[in-house]
Amino acid sequence: MTVQPTIAVFADRHIGPRGNDAEKMLRQLGYDSLDALVDAAVPADIRQSAPLDLPPARSESEVLADLRALAARNVTAVQMIGQGYYDTITPPVIRRNIVENPAWYTAYTPYQPEISQGRLEALLNFQTMVEDLTGLPIANASLLDEATAVAEAVLLMRRTNKARAEGKTVLDADLLPQTIAVVKGRAEALDFEVEVADLSAGLPEGEISGIVLQQPGVSGRVFDHSGIIAAAKERGAMVTVAADLLALTLITPPGEQGADIAVGNSQRFGVPLFFGGPHAAYMAVRKGLERSLPGRLVGVSKDAAGTPAYRLALQTREQHIRREKATSNICTAQALLAICASMYAVYHGPEGLKAIAQHVHNSARTLAAVLAGAGLELVSDTFFDTLTVKVPGRAEAVIKAAEAKGVNLRVIDADHVGISTGEGTTAEHLALVAEAFGVGGSTAEITEEIAAQVAGAASAAGFELGEDLLRTSSYLQHPVFHSHRSETQMMRYLRRLSDRDLALDRTMIPLGSCTMKLNATAEMESITWPEFATIHPFAPKHQTAGWRELIEDLEARLSAITGYAGVSIQPNAGSQGEYAGLLAIRNYQVARGEAQRTICLIPASAHGTNAASAVLAGMQVVVVATAADGTIDHEDLAAKIEQHKDELAGIMITYPSTHGVYDADVRQVCDWVHAAGGQVYIDGANLNALVGLAQPGQFGGDVSHLNLHKTFCIPHGGGGPGVGPVAVAEHLVPFLPGNAAAAGTADDTAKGVPVSASEYGSAGVLPISWAYVAMMGGEGLTEATKNALLAANYVASRLNEHFPVLYTGNAGLVAHECILDLREVTARTGVTAEDVAKRLIDYGFHAPTLAFPVAGTLMVEPTESEDLGEIERFIDAMISIKGEIDQVANGEFSVEESPLRLAPHTAAAAISSDWNRKYSREQAVFPLPVLKMDKYFAPVGRIDGAAGDRNLICSCPPPEAFAN
Template sequence: MTIQSLPSTFADRHIGARRQADIDTMLKHVGYDTVDGLVDAAVPASIRQENALRLTAALSEVEVLAELRRLAAKNKTAVQMIGQGYYDTVTPPVIRRNILEAPAWYTAYTPYQPEISQGRLEALLNFQTMVQDLTGLPIANASLLDEATAVAEAVLLMRRANKKNEGKTVLDADCLPQTIAIVKGRAEALGFEVEVADLAQGLPDGDINGVVLQQPGVSGRVFDHSGVIAAAKERGALVTVAADLLALTLITPPGEQGADIAVGTAQRFGVPLFFGGPHAAYIAVRTGMERTLPGRIVGVSKDNAGAPAYRLALQTREQHIRREKATSNICTAQALLAIVSSFYAVYHGPDGLKAIAETVHRNARVLATALKTAGRELDSETFFDTLTVRVPGKAAKVITAAEARGINLRFIDADTVGVSIDETTTAATLSAVAVAFGAGPVADAAGFELPEAVLRTSDFLQHPVFNTHRSETQLLRYIRRLSDRDLALDRTMIPLGSCTMKLNATAEMEAISWPEFASIHPFAPDSQTAGWRELIGGLEADLAEITGYDQVSIQPNAGSQGELAGLLAIRSYHRSRGDHQRNVCLIPASAHGTNAASAVLAGMKVVVVATATDGTINHTDLYTKIEQYRDVLSAIMITYPSTHGVYDGDVREVCDAVHAAGGQVYVDGANLNALVGLAQPGKFGGDVSHLNLHKTFCIPHGGGGPGVGPVAAKAHLAPFMPGDATKASSEGAVDGHGVAISASRFGSAGVLPISWAYVKLMGGQGLTEATKSALLAANYVAARLDEYFPVLYTGDSGLVAHECILDLRGLTAKTGVTAEDVAKRLIDFGFHAPTLAFPVAGTLMVEPTESEDLAEIDRFIEAMITIHAEIQQVANGDFTLENSPLRNAPHTAAAVVNSDWKRSYPREQAAFPVSSLRQDKYFPPVGRIDGAAGDRNLVCSCPPLSEFEN
């Protein structure tokens, strides 16, 4: 017997089809002798890069982890009392180990196929219920990106919901500074007025569309908002309250005070600081606003057996993203972080959360008592967790004294210091802070109670799910029970076209929860963050080399936000040259839905360019519209390779034509994994791109987030790249930079070690080989399945890029079997479906990625061929479509063992359509879900347990 030695490089472990025998098998079916020959035929010579990537040589896992340890050691951990929307918290180890660090949770995809997503959907429903209960509002979504951008979404929601009063938006001066900057930046692009005022003194004059309050304010101030809210309503305005969820266990919730919308962050519910993110923001609304709510809503419907089942409701495919009629460009969430927060609430329950809040408030009162006794002046004597302290001329001295004791406080100005208490604050910390202020030792609290007018009297989190799992054993089993209901990448290939579900290696993931990375406040002094900034600077430089651009910003915390950042840079560039009239953005009909939505939010007018019959851009229509809009053309947005999974050979000509008309070229980098090492958008005509680190660069999807969407640009756009929200001017911009896109300077920094490690582990050669392997895998699938499901689009050489579109429309016309039927039947084979009905209705888009080995790809191909045979059974009349395994898929264990089996196909065909499933079988927890019923009867909070009894 021959013992095969372990592969010698990380690339050998990342790339699935690495054995030469497997590669030769795949090449034989595709019709090429070598991988390089295939690549040369598929990728147009006109875009190929001349030189290999100039990156450091690949490192081993041991070397990468050692380098990460070196960088981590350059960060300085401290007691973080800066506040300003970010708090230290305790992530219960059972949640950290079994959710945040568990591949069953972090490798899951967005729950668009709900039958195989019931676990994460229940966890997200718990999140929604938690938010609804704490805010006192009946409808919440399944998370947004961060608090500042969530407020911006709320402002836009008020503007579209309040058609009777199109006046200005008023922000309380006590809102978070980064929130004010983000809202002003969005408002400038969209052309509406924003005024900042101290709303404790009443509303300003003039017509008001909407009002935003902060509870507690950034100063720590807590006051009864009911009077301001009532006054705003009398003047025809809508009201949003940005509220701290922990504080809401003690303070009257926004909904009970009359607010229309509540927003905020769930970060302090067990999610580490992560140097600014990723964190789950939330938004909740009153009844009547749910159908204009941005983001995703988890709803309750029923399956084909009548059992309760969860699904994404209303916004299953983000219906607010509607090209030129878009109301938001949000197409993602922070699902993994929302799930962590929901389990934090499940674990602690209402009594535990209230106890934490009471301890935080008591500690703030203890410190306030010591400071006041020592003669220090407090800005407000009514607060929850934050004190703003007047120390005339001595703020820097206090900050330095605290830092010497290992504590970070908030420098507000030369005379003012902020101190924020959290659940990790100890008596020793309070004493050290008091000493830094020159005060005496802390003792008991004396006064500073919350006034009765703001005290919460209503119950919250009364559902059994929040009152059952008190022991670690109970919670561990609940976590396991939910994860067992799902299909994630740790169990099976997820062949989603356009979404790139590939290996998220353990070595890449390992560092994100190290305290030296995870416990750093985003506004910590630079002297404490040298390791973080070196890592980020190195990653940005590597991404610039990979893409061929001159500068990269990793601030955008989703692909959609990267799109917005790039388009705002283009807008600012034109305006800097006096070309204010350039506001038209050309977008191909096949583009990702967020492209048009982002253009709308950037203040541009969307003009759609038709698609030719071969899937390329319709040149006649393109050149006609370039000429038609020549004087007002701002940009074109193109995805490359195209959304149809093809390398269009004319991309340079398209770029040249747009440039000749004075426009800029935005290359959507969603499919960059088909270019890395082979072609660089910044070299073949692009001026700016976003790229998805959660796709090409291995950050896991986490069930629908976190994501990172860096923006890369040529030098002429560099001055307009995202700025720092904490240093923004009155227009939301920063000198020498563009408007801020995310609340923190480095966005979702906490997951950047993943992509940094991936690039270092692969090196330039490994990254290039990964791209070639992805092309080989996609063309192998296309070649094997074309005779059963015709491949819709191919390039000039008859090849696809990294994905292929399988056309089922002919089969549907012949038999009635739909692409959705095939998607649901794949569940019975233990597969997540390919991308359904995008970019062409009636099709499936398949992307195997470079990480899948030949055996797994062949298992998928076998499933598809078997399904084709079942379609032929329908065509032959062996059974009707309605009584076929396709229309009745997926099959639950309960359905298969039911003694009342009356279907015209055997149980064995239902459950074990191929023999390999007998040993390793996934049964979905529910049957096919009735989506329409869930939308008609919207239920988006935890249903009573009685609904599950039967």
């Protein structure tokens, strides 16, 4: 008899508590089963009646085989389509040690800077790179994609150019088509005028708020912008230039030509095409605009010992402070991709980047010479990497001939073909393109001719960039861009930076509302396969069948999970999912003749991005009060509905609530809003507490956004990528986001407004969520939710006597997270929630969410992935910290002299010969015995954030700054 081996079910790998551990946790809570706990916690009237209608769970090996089959349905080709997405080569040392390294991809946004010094340095490298290449003094730490970055720049110009606030925005006709479509969508929602014009011919008439130029243009044209920029300034307009960073190693940068703002994409700095994303966009501004800059800004401050230290500054989570007055709804950035792009620059240095740019340019020049020599006409004789070739009536034939040779070109119209060269372009590729255009001669002869021209392209006849275009200034002079040329040096630099940080590969990250759960290796494995990673977003549909099948299947599974009729995965961040959902509501109301419905009700406890997104969607925010128990104040809600019933567009609620509780009144709230003609938006940030138990599309929601980087296992990447799909009821399906690249063409059939540059947003990371759902199956996903409830309630129960849990729901239970209230402790001892957060670093933990949604509290979410041992380690740390608070209360030392206020303790502080603190070194660094075996030391002490905000240093400081 053959004994079959036991095969591990993936859900057992994903879920932490099991067997006796789960029973112990249930005993602590007084329940004899997990189902009994769930029945007590979750209101019966929202529970779904049937299990999730999903295919059965698959094993890791089966899912990887399924992904191989899907990948095989994509056609890899030489991608020369361009239009904002270019061939690049990811150095293997960067791919393996960043993209495929959990020390980097499982890290959280660096809101706790003392344990984020590595990723903050990498992001500061990115900012410095962008500042140097654009010739502007301040850059942010990345935006979502080029099209939305331009939209953010347009809004920045409109709000800062107060003298021309009512003027129109003029877009150069040579901008990327997807950029024009996204900006027009923003303008329609916010009701301002946009005009598209050929700015090489001069400015149009009328009052102008700002103009946007492209360098190089989508046609490939490169021209000196200084004249049109000067003319715009004379008219009182501001100027944005969307610029190719690689081209700026050769071309005069926007800042030197007088631009106020530069935006663009860093994709071609070693980030794969990924079928359209994720890619890190950038924005740089002139001095004076830094405090209006959207997104995250990394700067330099100092720690308690005076050591320079990095931190996020200014706009960090500004939505949670300014809410409906926020200047942007950007929350997630593209940190992991920005880090990759920055390290590409670190690895290659200025000389290497210039050599790559010269190769790209020379390849285009060589091809131009061959085609022109054969009698073909080019639209522009001055270009960097892109040619537009006139082929009257032959465009489709040329495209098909090139595709037959394994090369994708860009079809512009029936008479024009676009070609973009890249880092990987070879003489053989150019020869294949030449043949596709009908240039005579055999492949071997053409290849030999082109190889000779490439070798001597610097002196090839014609097509040189003019002297007025050539860059003369230096860039990337900081030592970091000159110190890591060998792979050994680079590998050690990346390891050194990651060792300074705390990520999920080291410790539980118990952040409320952020769901830092396992990002399984099997989920991550396929994203760098060439069959997924090298596909251009505008490749012919028949070449992308695998991608499209995966995306359609994922959207269908998300529909089944949420109970909605349709899903779009286009939004490339949670905030963009909010925006897309609210646009769907707004456009639906307009389509049914209720354009006056512009009021959006938002509870005071809501995520800050909610209010900012509503404003961007053209709505007016009315805040609804929160009751003492954390629920929506019914009296205030009823009054606001009555007051605005004729103008009510909808309400935004988070469920479970931002307070971590299943509010029992959610159906009632939905019914009241529907009765007044409004729609219900349910923020899906906390979907980790609903999957398999309740469906927002069935208990009252009309639209929700989901966070794939939370509930569905896409890792946070140190602050991005994120994916924020929008799910809608049947009547809103026509208003899901449209395809920006198809706007205005015969393929443009959607009523919805595009919210990102590519049709499928950050498609490159979707295999992660697809694999998670496929491996878990409906039963596994439901068990994950139940165990998330178990872990949160266990933490709440164990810590309640030490740090009271602020809000509870049915039976005194919480949902998937709990809020620990430190306000009484602070009033009595002076010890703050921030002190506890910093002291947790000495115990080897990332802090819970600090001061949100209630000041003076910590929000804890252990997730279903953490085992009981790790949960107990966190509980032990919190109880030990409570003991130190008691020492303050008992007068053993003042709060200013306590290990809480002086945390975190660096190794340098611990071994200092002049230790004179009121507590021992052992208490400082080994407050629990278990830490002696495996100790994390923060690289810097507590950072003075206020000093950094007063004295912004947003580029890499010189090494001498760290000498002492």
